[in-house]
Amino acid sequence: MARLPIIVAPDPRLKVKAKPVDKVDAEIRQLMDDMMETMHAANGIGLAAPQVGVLKRVLVMDIAHEDEEPNPIRMANPEIVWASDEEELREEGCLSLPDQFAEVVRPKSVRVRYLDHENEVREMECIGLQAVCVQHEMDHLEGTLFVDRISALKRNMILRKLTKSRRGKPVTV
Ligand code: GNR
Ligand code: NI
DSSP: OOOOOOOOSSOGGGGSOOBOOSOOOHHHHHHHHHHHHHHHHTTOSEEEGGGGTOOBSEEEEOOOOTTSOOOOEEEEEEEEEEEOSOEEEEEEEETTEEEEEEEEEEESEEEEEEEOTTSOEEEEEEEHHHHHHHHHHHHHHTTOOGGGGSOHHHHHHHHHHHHHHHTTSOOOO
């Protein structure tokens, strides 16, 4: 297991569409495990491979609280096969946009088809925070950040803050 550096916006690697995996083999399983460790260490509830510089359609999630049993979920090539018409507004954050938050509208629940860590096809219905999280992570696989789903005014405020806070610090690769 290894912790991987998380890329912070603005960075061109966060804007690229990630490529599907052929199959979930030992290498992808290792990536999933490293991402899970990285996510837990950063106190995140989700992490997509592009955030650690790997442009593959892989994500991990765990929305369990610290005082609950962990519920780690690993997905490759996720697809939304159904989304509710009903939408919900929720505040989102992102490990690639540290300390920035905004309200985003998304379908309230979604059904996702994916390959699990054993390369088995699975489906999972996500509601509440898990629905928000899986859609947020799948956006990363398209090169989309939550700020791309809010007004240009709010987006530019957030991106300006991040550029400022980065000034004078070395760029992490
Ligand atoms: O840790 C995270 N919390 C979070 C809160 C609300 C909506 C989405 C998220 S995902 C985020 C981790 C992250 O950046 N995943 O890509
Ligand atoms: Ni994110």
